Amino acid sequence: MSLTNRDIAQIFTNIADMLEIQGESKFRFLSYRRAGEVLGDLPRDLRAYADDNTLEDIPGVGKAIAEKIRELLATGKLEFYEKRKQEVPLTLLDIMRINGVGPKKAKLFWDSLNITTLPELEESAKQGKLRDLAGMGAKSEQKILEGIAALARQTGRMPIGKAKPLAEAVLKMLLDIPGVIEGATAGSLRRGRITIGDVDILIASDDAKPIMDKFVNMENVARVLGHGETKSSVELQNGLQMDVRVLPKSQWGTALQYFTGSKAHNVKIRQIALDKGYSLNESALSPVDKDSNIIEDAPKIYCETEAQVYETIGLPWIPPELREDTGEIEAARAGQLPNLITLADIRGDLHMHTTWSDGVLSTREMAEEAKKRGRKYIVITDHSRSLGVANGLSIERLLEQQKEVRQVNEEMRGEIIVLHGTEMDIKADGTMDYPDEILAQLDFVIASLHVSLNQPRDQITQRLINAINNPHVDMIGHLTARYVPDREPVDVDMDAVFEAATKTGIALEINANPRRLDLDAQYARRAVELGIPLAINTDAHSAAMMDEMPYGIVNARRGWVEARHVINAWEYATFAAWLKQRQ
Numbered sequence: 001m002s003l004t005n006r007d008i009a010q011i012f013t014n015i016a017d018m019l020e021i022q023g024e025s026k027f028r029f030l031s032y033r034r035a036g037e038v039l040g041d042l043p044r045d046l047r048a049y050a051d052d053n054t055l056e057d058i059p060g061v062g063k064a065i066a067e068k069i070r071e072l073l074a075t076g077k078l079e080f081y082e083k084r085k086q087e088v089p090l091t092l093l094d095i096m097r098i099n100g101v102g103p104k105k106a107k108l109f110w111d112s113l114n115i116t117t118l119p120e121l122e123e124s125a126k127q128g129k130l131r132d133l134a135g136m137g138a139k140s141e142q143k144i145l146e147g148i149a150a151l152a153r154q155t156g157r158m159p160i161g162k163a164k165p166l167a168e169a170v171l172k173m174l175l176d177i178p179g180v181i182e183g184a185t186a187g188s189l190r191r192g193r194i195t196i197g198d199v200d201i202l203i204a205s206d207d208a209k210p211i212m213d214k215f216v217n218m219e220n221v222a223r224v225l226g227h228g229e230t231k232s233s234v235e236l237q238n239g240l241q242m243d244v245r246v247l248p249k250s251q252w253g254t255a256l257q258y259f260t261g262s263k264a265h266n267v268k269i270r271q272i273a274l275d276k277g278y279s280l281n282e283s284a285l286s287p288v289d290k291d292s293n294i295i296e297d298a299p300k301i302y303c304e305t306e307a308q309v310y311e312t313i314g315l316p317w318i319p320p321e322l323r324e325d326t327g328e329i330e331a332a333r334a335g336q337l338p339n340l341i342t343l344a345d346i347r348g349d350l351h352m353h354t355t356w357s358d359g360v361l362s363t364r365e366m367a368e369e370a371k372k373r374g375r376k377y378i379v380i381t382d383h384s385r386s387l388g389v390a391n392g393l394s395i396e397r398l399l400e401q402q403k404e405v406r407q408v409n410e411e412m413r414g415e416i417i418v419l420h421g422t423e424m425d426i427k428a429d430g431t432m433d434y435p436d437e438i439l440a441q442l443d444f445v446i447a448s449l450h451v452s453l454n455q456p457r458d459q460i461t462q463r464l465i466n467a468i469n470n471p472h473v474d475m476i477g478h479l480t481a482r483y484v485p486d487r488e489p490v491d492v493d494m495d496a497v498f499e500a501a502t503k504t505g506i507a508l509e510i511n512a513n514p515r516r517l518d519l520d521a522q523y524a525r526r527a528v529e530l531g532i533p534l535a536i537n538t539d540a541h542s543a544a545m546m547d548e549m550p551y552g553i554v555n556a557r558r559g560w561v562e563a564r565h566v567i568n569a570w571e572y573a574t575f576a577a578w579l580k581q582r583q
Contacts, residue, residue, distance in 0.1 A: 004222035005237035008072050009040035011081055012065070017096055018088040020103040021110075034060040039069075040238050041162070044219040047073055089116040098147035099487060100454060108133055122148050143454055150488050157195035158240055159484045161514025161551065164189060166240060167199045170218070174244070177214060179207045181249050186259035190320045192554035194484055194517050198241035200259050208246035215244045251283050253303035257310075258282040264325035265318075272329070273313045285312055321557040340557045341536075341566060343550055348377040348568035348575060351423065351446060351477060351509065351537035352546075356401050357382035358390040359541040363401075363408045367418050369543040377417035377572045379444045380405050384424040384433035387450055395438055398422065402441070417572055419443035423477055428452035430463045432470055439472035444579065446509070448477035453490050461493040468500040474582060475535055476501075478511040478518040494523060498530055505582065507533040507567050510559075512552025513545070524559030533567050533578075 013036030019029035038060045039046065049055045050073055055066040072078050095106045095118060109115040112133055113124055121144065124130055130141040167185050175183045180203055184190070187200040203211055208230045216224045216232050225233040225241070233243045247255050258266065259282065273280035278301070279288050287298035303309045307317040315332045319340055322328040331337050353359035354366055361369065363380055370378045382401065383392040393401060405420040412418060421444035425433040428451055432439070439445050447467035449460070467473050479497070480489035501508060508527055511518050516539070519527065527534055536552040538545055556566070563569040567578060 003072055003076060004235075004239075005042050005046050005220075006040050006222070006239045008046060008069060009036045009038075011072065011078060012036035012039065012068075014090065014093055015081055015084060017093045017103065018084045021088055021092065021107050031060070031062070031065070035065045042220075042237065045222070045237060048219060091117040094118050095121055097151055098144065099150060100143060100147060105135075108135070118148060118151070153488075157197050157485070158238075159195055159514055160189065160193065160517075161548070162238070163196035163199060163240060164514075164551075166220075166236065166238075167201065167242070170199075170215070170242060170244075171201055173218075174201065174203055174211055174215065177205075177210055180205045180211065182252060184256060186256060187261060190260050191262065191323055192321045192558050194514075194520075194555070196240075198243065201242065201244045202252070202255055202259060203244060203246045204249040204252045205246050206248065211244065211246050247283075249304060250302040253305040253307070253309050254280070254284055255282050257303075257306045260306075260320050260323060262324050265323040265328070268325060268329050269313065272315070276313050278313070280309070280313070285309070319557065321554060322560070324558075338560045339562050341553060341561050341563045341569060343553050345563035345566070345569040346536065346549060346553070347375065347571065348379075349375055349537055349540065349546070349549070350379045350421075350444060350475065350535050350568050351381050351511070352378060352540040353382050353390075353423070354380055356380075356397065357387075357392060361543060363404055363418070364411070365543075366540070367408055367412055367416055369546055371412070371416040373546055373549075375416060377419065377568075377575070379419040379421040381421040381423045381444070381446050384422055386425045386427055386433045392425070392433075393422070395434065398434070398438065399441070421445055421474075423448055424473075425450055426463045426467045428455070428463075430459075430466045432467065432473070436470070436472055439470075442472075444475070445473050446475050446477040447473045449479075449481045449490060453481050453487070455490075457491040457493060460490050461496050464492060464497050465500045468497070468504055468506050471504075471582075473506060474579065475507040475509055477509045477537075478513075478516050478539070479508060479523075480518050480520070482516065482518050482520075484515050484517070489518070489520075494526075498526060498532065501527070501532045502530050505533070507535045510534055510536045510552050510556050510561075512536060512538045512548045512550075512555075514548060514551040517551060517555045519555075519559070521555055521558035524556055524561055528559065528561055528565050534561060534565050535567050537568065 012032045016029045016033035016036060038058060046069055049058060050070055055061055055069055068078055092106055092110055095101055096103060109121060113129060115121050115124055125141050125144045130136050130144060131138045167189055171183050171185060174180060182204040184202055186202055189196050189199055205211060212232045216227050216234055220237045221234045222237045223235040225235060230246045235241050270280050273285060274292055277287060278285040279294050284300040284302050286294045286300050288294055301312060310317050318328050318332050349370060352366055354361060354363050383390040385392045385394050402420045405418055409418040421442050423446045426447050426449050427433055467476060480492060482489040508519055510524055524534060536556055538549050540546045567575055
């Protein structure tokens, strides 16, 4: 079987890990790591780049890497990699996938206890053999066991931020084919799940052949898994499976409802249909007798829209993001579905970074870019002093930045209001990164967890409660600090956090970064039920990241959030009044 882009990317990532374990220079192993990161997401097969002699035009691919790619494409193997595998066990790299275990610890386990596999590491940890190693201890040993358990929970699903752009690009291409009437993504992607197993695309057309042919011959297809008359399936170069179905326009509504799911939602919907005298499948509503057998000679009901499907069984249309069987059907029956927030409702963005810390644009540039996207107000919230890795601001720099923000706000002449704030670290000992007298001078204060994320549950919870109880903190940013799929949420008592937030009136963030989407939808819904204000922010470090707001909106919709619950969906005067009453 020929190698895909993803296969080759993994080889270079493995080489980087092996070189790092062996103590090679940082420049050398980082060059391979960079290649691994880039190659897995290329839009075309690497063979096309090789044929065009454009391999070295790919960012991160120099002459040496390009030669190794050509060797892999020609032979399916890489001599350099085969030699490294003889020097460093490949299974040792699995150990580095554990959160908190880098190359030094992996090498320590290997050198000290001859551990080269995850099962060996787990058994040694259970027997207490790791705690006496240099830099370890009983707590570190327990964290290893927790990290192994976390790895076992990973599903291999793709983050929505990677899957959605790919799906939308394919959908756009198919919609441009003559004869295509309508098209949409379905499945977990349409419902806005944080991770996606595979992508379903539906196309309404009377001529399926050109659609099928175009789809299976896309440049970024690694393997054709099926090529039928009305359904085809492929695996893309990055490993994502994508299915396309073509159907008549008359069946569009029933098919879209069926393939959007979820399974649990659809089971209940089918039962409601049966209670109304119909059997519902992906094509039509078919009349049934008292024993639920389809009446063959009875006319079927075909639905061109989803609304018709729901209307036929006595329900209003239910937004896709709610279709998880978490009370949406009961709410629909009672006429109590929420008026879900939309992107058009967002007026401000309360979390963004500039070149003062780890952003790539100036204060003025961020304001201009936000204005282009229709924002009426923003808050500049660069990192605080303790986060050295992100060039956090000392008190002196923070106050100097404030002068610049005030000047930019004046220059914008009311076209957009620019406020000054901070994303302040909640330090490992539970204290805030700036003293209260400094926080009091800021327009808006975010407190976030960035360090010591493996602390015990009680300690993490208390850190968050300390921030919530600080009268100068207005919002908790990305509360559980998860980073999909690499980092699980911190272990925190959410009930205790919500109780504290309810008492103080602080806002909680839904971070729109598709690797975060934190708060999770279930917690956003709980916050709404408790009357805790929410904010949906991009946490933008660049102009492109401002365009990630839709991910946050979808996540909020999954949490039954309405515009009235979101402080940056309010008019600026209302938002300013809310801030004032907090002071």
